[in-house]
Amino acid sequence: MLAGLACVAGVVWAAESCKQLVATGNPEYPPYLWREAADGSRMLGANADLMQMVSKEVGIPIDVRYVGSWARVQEEAKLGRIDLIAGAFFTVDRLDYMDYVYPAFRETRSVLWGRQEAPLKYQQWSDLKGLVGLTVINNSFGEGFDRYAKSSLKINTVPSLEQAFKILQLGRVDYLIYEEDPALAYIAKLAITGLAPVNPSVSNESLYLTLSHKSPCNTPELRAALSKAMYKLARLNVMKKMVDANIQLWRTK
Structure with a gap:
């Protein structure tokens, strides 16, 4: 009974202070x-499914919508035009415009991708010195690697992962750096050949839900409710099942 009353109380404060959250x-x-093909304003995927579970926990509707590229997403968060980013790595710079909700909801592995006809000899970050790399604009691979790359490596950027794969296939760069699961999903769907991941991983990072500093819904009460929701869902290990289901969904879309 007390748990039920606590839940109702949470919904009441949520309804009074914040009618809806916009996530992207x-x-x-x-x-x-990923962006739904039939309705370009909607987003699908494991993180979108997670947001609906979070919505039920905090008692506020969460609209997961497409607002543009990853670079645009971060700009919208800075301006407070969206409330939540459903999946961001931790970087110190991002603390200037958004709060991280703890705990993280997923551990990810970022790797190098190279051409099978020109295998990379890689064991540590310093092995990449003198090579030309590529990634997607505004991507982060963890605070440590980002700092090292900025000072010691040459990594170009392009707007999309599909474009990056094409450039790598043409041999215009030596390697591509991207997260393993999303890259494998693209390779499978686009039937890309001749590319392979390189071990060891560049970094292993946590994915977080974040809340814009300028969101009108950003209150101590909401931050606490979001953290409690993430803690509960992390303990239930809901992401593994949703990731597996969405790998299959992506391949059929």
Whole structure:
């Protein structure tokens, strides 16, 4: 009975202070997030499914919508035009415009991708010195690697992962750096050949839900409710099942 009353109380404060939350994320991020083909304003994926579970926990509707590229998503968060980013790595710079909700909801593995005809000899970050890399604009691979790359490596950027794969296939760069699961999903759907991941991984990072500093819904009460929701869902390990289901969904879309 007390638990029920606590839940009702949570819904009451939510309804009074915040009618709806708008969430978005990287639209080229299957199986975590991608733009629905039939309705270009909607986002599908494991992270979108997670947001609906979070919505039920905090008692506020969450609209997961497409707002543009990953670079645009981060700009919208800075301006407070969206409330939540459903999936972001931690970087110190991002603390300037959004709060991280703890705990993280997924651990991810970022790897190098190379051409099978020109295998990369890679064991540590310093092995990449003198090579030309590529990734998608505004991507992060963890605070440590980002800092090292900025000072010591040459990594170009392009707007989309599909474009990056094409450039790599043509041999215009030595390697592509991207997360393993999303890259594998794209490779399978686009029937890309001649590319392979390189071990060891560049970094292993956590994915977080974040809340814009300028969101009108950003209150201590909401931050606490979101953290409690993430803690509960992380303990239930809901992401594994949703990621597996969305890998299959992405391949059929």
